[in-house]
Amino acid sequence: MTTIHLAIFGIGNVGSTLINQIQNIKSKLLTEQGLDIQIPVITNSTLAFFSNDISGQWEVDFENFSEPYNVEDIIRHFKAINVENAIAIDVTASQSFIAHYETLIENGFHIISANKVANTLSFNYYKKLRKLLDENNKTFLYETNVGAGLPIIETIKNLHQSGEKVEKIKGVFSGSLSYIFNQFSEGSLPFDQVLNDAVSQGLTEPDPREDLSGKDVARKLLILARELGSDAELNDVKIESLVPKQLNGATTLQEFKQRSHELNSIFEANKSQQKEASVLRYVGQLDVLNNVLEVKLISEPKASPLGQLKGSDAIFEIYTESYNSQPLVIQGAGAGAQVTARGVFGDILRLSNTLIKKNA
Ligand SMILES: NC(=O)c1ccc[n+]([C@@H]2O[C@H](COP(=O)([O-])OP(=O)(O)OC[C@H]3O[C@@H](n4cnc5c(N)ncnc54)[C@H](OP(=O)(O)O)[C@@H]3O)[C@@H](O)[C@H]2O)c1
Structure with missing residues (x-):
């Protein structure tokens, strides 16, 4: 069995749809593919909800138990629960969130993004990001940047x-x-x-x-x-x-x-x-x-x-x-939250498959 841990940044249209899609298919993925997807952190722009793995009641939990955070808190939480395969999911539309990619990569996170910003900044940044990913042996997937869920x-x-x-x-x-x-x-x-x-x-x-x-x-x-x-x-x-x-x-x-x-x-x-x-x-x-x-x-x-x-x-x-x-x-x-979330989910599975092979 392979376990992957997601930190989902953004619980708007696409982020919340993605969480529900994962919850709906979670047990099937575990029994049929030996893939355990856990979500220990979900955030909006100011608040995060920390757990071992969110439940079907995540919206109520977020409402009741979320707290102000910074990215370092999330990195600490992932270390505390001993995460092996960490993936940061950027489903924000934020310009500023991109500044955290480098910290996340250096702290062991792969990145999956629906947010177009990182790929449309200067070409220098584009190259620098890929070099950092290579040096840290991390993957960056962004299928939904163009054509939402279309491949x-x-x-x-x-x-x-x-x-x-x-x-x-x-x-x-x-x-x-x-x-x-x-x-x-x-x-x-x-x-x-x-x-x-x-x-x-x-x-x-x-x-x-x-x-x-x-x-x-x-x-x-x-x-x-x-x-x-x-x-x-x-x-x-x-x-x-x-x-x-x-x-x-x-x-x-x-x-x-x-x-x-x-x-x-x-x-x-x-x-x-x-x-x-x-x-x-x-x-x-x-x-x-x-x-x-x-x-x-x-x-x-x-x-x-x-x-x-x-x-x-x-x-x-x-x-x-x-x-x-x-x-x-x-x-x-x-466009549309369902197809876009499904496209992000596709990236998660694609990355998980390479992690399963590496762990085998
Ligand atoms: N919807 C589509 O059809 C579609 C298609 C392809 C790609 N996309 C891309 O998918 C992304 C999400 O779209 P959406 O429609 O879900 O947007 P949305 O409904 O506006 O949701 C954005 C979410 O990101 C959060 N957020 C904003 N800044 C953040 C930050 N700095 N750190 C952490 N969280 C932050 C927001 O929190 P607050 O509520 O606190 O602001 C909100 O939860 C965008 O990049 C969009 O371009 C969307």
Whole structure:
């Protein structure tokens, strides 16, 4: 039997869903695979609940028994309960939490992260982190950084490492922007109504300009490019922002909402200037050969895989030496707590399997 111990940082949408998914399958994993997953610590940004292993009542326990903490308290707790296989799970959206990665790695933790920040800081930091992981013989997995639960990073890594030349990746990487342009292109509603609909369904960030700015797509594109050996920086990504200057960050969110009808004529013009049987798509495109990273609004034939996209699905077309005229296509829900938590869980199992082999 192999036991792994998780410190889960972040118990928001994804973190709490992950904990429940683990609790539901825990005894089956133990009997069928000899894998015992224990969770001695869960935290939000200010409080932690310490135990030997949380129970099904973890939410009540967190409410009643959590206490202020710092990362050193967690490291001490893991040492006190004699942990062999420690994994820190970053399911925060925090910029500042990344500062703890080095301390955690140096104190024996592997890292699994849904948080994109560590992979989109400077390339120097990116290299430094990997060097530290190597020196400490620790693993860093982050499948959910791109495409939530879809197996994008692992697929690209496998292609690259096996010598298959990846030439281009093109796709709709964002669930919210997928929904907005799928609805807008097919229907007759003005753009602001489609946008409001996406906001009220909780598909966008509270300020939808975060999605429309293209920055989130740019981060995902950068993560994929670096996976293929690029040393690009976030600033190198050419982004066509969908937020016009007069409605950008200097305008308050409330003003933006009141004036979002100003977007209608812009996107209506884009729509009407297309060739027949075409639809608008906001895509990320990586030209690997020329190291060009672009986020832009394009017009796509309706009959293409990108053109046929539905709902809030993400789609990734991967063009390689062998998948050339017909790309390898990965498509499905590109956001959501269940699929994302399942993707993090997949990383936990992948890492556990390598730890089981090492311990055998
Ligand atoms: N939701 C999705 O569909 C999706 C898809 C792919 C990737 N992701 C990524 O998954 C991560 C989590 O997303 P979410 O939707 O679950 O976010 P969320 O609901 O906002 O939850 C974030 C959690 O992180 C905690 N937190 C914030 N700063 C922290 C810190 N410095 N140390 C420890 N905990 C901290 C928050 O605690 P407080 O409540 O105290 O602030 C909260 O419990 C994000 O990085 C997101 O980009 C999400």
